[in-house]
Amino acid sequence: MTAAGSPRKKEEKSREDKINEIMADGATSVKMEVDYSETCDRKLPEAQTLAAEGNLDGAMEMLMSLEKQTRSGCDTHSTGRVLVTIVQLCFSAGDFNQLNEKIQELVKKRSQLKQAVAKMIAECCTFIDKISDKPTMLKLIDTLRTVTAGKIYVENERARLTHRLSLIHEADDNITEAAKIMQELQVETYGSMERKEKVELILEQMRLCLATKDYIRTQIISKKISTRFFEDAKYSDLKLKFYSYMIELGQHEGDYLDICKNFRQLYDTPCIKEDATKKVEAMKNIVLYVVLAKYDNEQSDLINRVKMERTLDEIPRYKSVLERFITNEIITLAEFCQEFEAELRQSEAFSTTEAGEKRWTDLKSRIVEHNIRMMAKYYTRIRLTRMCKLLALTESETEDCLSDMVVAGTVSAKTDRLEGIVDFTEQENPLEALNSWSSNTNKLMDLVMKTTHLINKEEMVHKHLAGGAASTD
Numbered sequence: 001m002t003a004a005g006s007p008r009k010k011e012e013k014s015r016e017d018k019i020n021e022i023m024a025d026g027a028t029s030v031k032m033e034v035d036y037s038e039t040c041d042r043k044l045p046e047a048q049t050l051a052a053e054g055n056l057d058g059a060m061e062m063l064m065s066l067e068k069q070t071r072s073g074c075d076t077h078s079t080g081r082v083l084v085t086i087v088q089l090c091f092s093a094g095d096f097n098q099l100n101e102k103i104q105e106l107v108k109k110r111s112q113l114k115q116a117v118a119k120m121i122a123e124c125c126t127f128i129d130k131i132s133d134k135p136t137m138l139k140l141i142d143t144l145r146t147v148t149a150g151k152i153y154v155e156n157e158r159a160r161l162t163h164r165l166s167l168i169h170e171a172d173d174n175i176t177e178a179a180k181i182m183q184e185l186q187v188e189t190y191g192s193m194e195r196k197e198k199v200e201l202i203l204e205q206m207r208l209c210l211a212t213k214d215y216i217r218t219q220i221i222s223k224k225i226s227t228r229f230f231e232d233a234k235y236s237d238l239k240l241k242f243y244s245y246m247i248e249l250g251q252h253e254g255d256y257l258d259i260c261k262n263f264r265q266l267y268d269t270p271c272i273k274e275d276a277t278k279k280v281e282a283m284k285n286i287v288l289y290v291v292l293a294k295y296d297n298e299q300s301d302l303i304n305r306v307k308m309e310r311t312l313d314e315i316p317r318y319k320s321v322l323e324r325f326i327t328n329e330i331i332t333l334a335e336f337c338q339e340f341e342a343e344l345r346q347s348e349a350f351s352t353t354e355a356g357e358k359r360w361t362d363l364k365s366r367i368v369e370h371n372i373r374m375m376a377k378y379y380t381r382i383r384l385t386r387m388c389k390l391l392a393l394t395e396s397e398t399e400d401c402l403s404d405m406v407v408a409g410t411v412s413a414k415t416d417r418l419e420g421i422v423d424f425t426e427q428e429n430p431l432e433a434l435n436s437w438s439s440n441t442n443k444l445m446d447l448v449m450k451t452t453h454l455i456n457k458e459e460m461v462h463k464h465l466a467g468g469a470a471s472t473d
Helices: 002-025 037-052 056-072 076-093 096-107 114-125 134-148 152-171 175-183 195-211 215-222 227-231 233-253 256-267 276-292 297-307 310-314 316-326 333-344 354-378 384-391 395-408 430-472
Strands: 381-383 414-416 421-423
Touching: 037 056, 037 076, 056 076, 056 096, 076 096, 076 114, 096 114, 096 134, 114 134, 114 152, 134 152, 152 175, 152 195, 175 195, 195 215, 195 233, 215 233, 227 233, 233 256, 256 276, 256 297, 276 297, 276 310, 276 316, 276 354, 297 316, 310 316, 316 333, 333 354, 354 384, 354 395, 381 384, 384 395, 384 421
Parallel strands: none
Antiparallel strands: 381 421, 414 421
8 A cells, every 4th residue: 555655645745836836926835834745634534435335415515614724723734635636526426517617616715825726726637638528618717717817826727727718619629719718818927837838828819810810919929939939949839839829920911021931940940951842942931932022132142042052952943033123133024034933933922812912013013123134234324215115114114113122122213204214323422413513622621722822932932032032132
């Protein structure tokens, strides 16, 4: 019996230690006044015997009296044993109505000991998996969530119960209610919860928000996870899940540069690099989304860093696409489509869906923007008709695209619509022009002063030489 009792005692101790850790932020230390351990050792088996004989009410009466004694004596350990025994007997007897009533009653007792309540709640959470009747299980979950609301020392149990309830609603195809329930949790503030579990619950919140198309809330929730957490390789599965959600969010927002950076995070994950197929697929998406992103300093830096990746050698066609946008040459749209459209259309990014068609249209716009930047690099002035011919666009389409790029600050240009000439000369900032004029004026005045000085000096020399010659005569 000793050998059998030893593991049980060890397990009970570890559970108690865990509860003590959970309560670190919420419980206050209470000094025990009376030790009721011996009384519990004697009366608990008696109550269990009464319940086994069918006299549950008699057992409850005995245990409630014992609970009052242990609670009054501030015996936390004994009170916890009594509370756990009460709920165990109710569960074993199948009296779930009395179980729910006792849970609510015991939690509300005056000066109830927090550690004892935490033990009881932890025990009740184990009953949920053993209940086959769904309404009964939901009633118990609702009771436990009610009594744990606002109590720091049982916040972890409440979070797990809430997640469990959310999964039940999701299984019933009530995604909206499932998402609403999960949004109640503020797990990032839980001091006693392990970091991994926090991240898992936050990822569940993100998943449900995406399922309900609540993209704004998804963006807000994503900020609660520090990406430094994913630097540890053992959390690779959570990292992949997080960045896949961020990619889905980015696709809705149309932020191609952000999508590219998220695919790059997936690409840099060890488990992806070890899988040749997944690695190549990730690199394909990196290439496609980096060329889809609008040109700016960050995009230019990223596209040149992507070019250095050795994996590109395994996908030469995608490498050629990337090089087209890096090379300072005009891309002929018709030739580009003829050479690459068939293969690019097979990718998920440019699928035949509505989103894929939009991205293909955006890619054509990026080609036009690239060509205009190349013209601004090589031309000072160009006729609009010639520009339309090079871009393969109508005059109005060319003007619209050029105007958008000027507004965005990508290029500097002025259009003389009467003459039909586009001037790419960069306009000087008025403040810089004023500073330049002031500097030039100062230089001019310095030259005038220096010239005046030299003239005066020359006159003095001549006057001196003339005076010397007269005195000699």
